[in-house]
Amino acid sequence: MNNTKDKITIQGKDLIKELGLEDLPLEKQEKLIKEMSNMVYDKVLLRVMENLSGQEAKEINDYLDNKEYEKADKYIADKVPNFAAILKQEIEKFGEEMIKRVK
Numbered sequence: 001m002n003n004t005k006d007k008i009t010i011q012g013k014d015l016i017k018e019l020g021l022e023d024l025p026l027e028k029q030e031k032l033i034k035e036m037s038n039m040v041y042d043k044v045l046l047r048v049m050e051n052l053s054g055q056e057a058k059e060i061n062d063y064l065d066n067k068e069y070e071k072a073d074k075y076i077a078d079k080v081p082n083f084a085a086i087l088k089q090e091i092e093k094f095g096e097e098m099i100k101r102v103k
Contacts, residue, residue: 003073008037011091019102044090051080
């Protein structure tokens with residue numbers, strides 16, 4: 001199973017093309033994708049945390065603090081039935097915002 005950050009990174013690569021930034025040096029593209037991925041991941045986590053109890057949010061934070069991202073993703077997927085939809089919405093919303101800013 002791809003983890004959430006991997007899915008966001010893949011979308012980030014597509015967004016680079018859509019924004020016409022594929023001519024940037026590879027290092028700059030990678031840095032931009034990483035920054036975008038982190039921003040989207042944070043937005044997804046904020047929305048997910050709204051649907052969880054304090055204890056559930058603490059468990060996810062513990063996984064994240066220990067860099068156990070796949071465990072965090074699995075836990076979230078188990079606890080938040082609409083997680084895939086939230087992820088998709090946040091990726092699309094971010095992409096739309098970026099396109100509006102660039103164009």
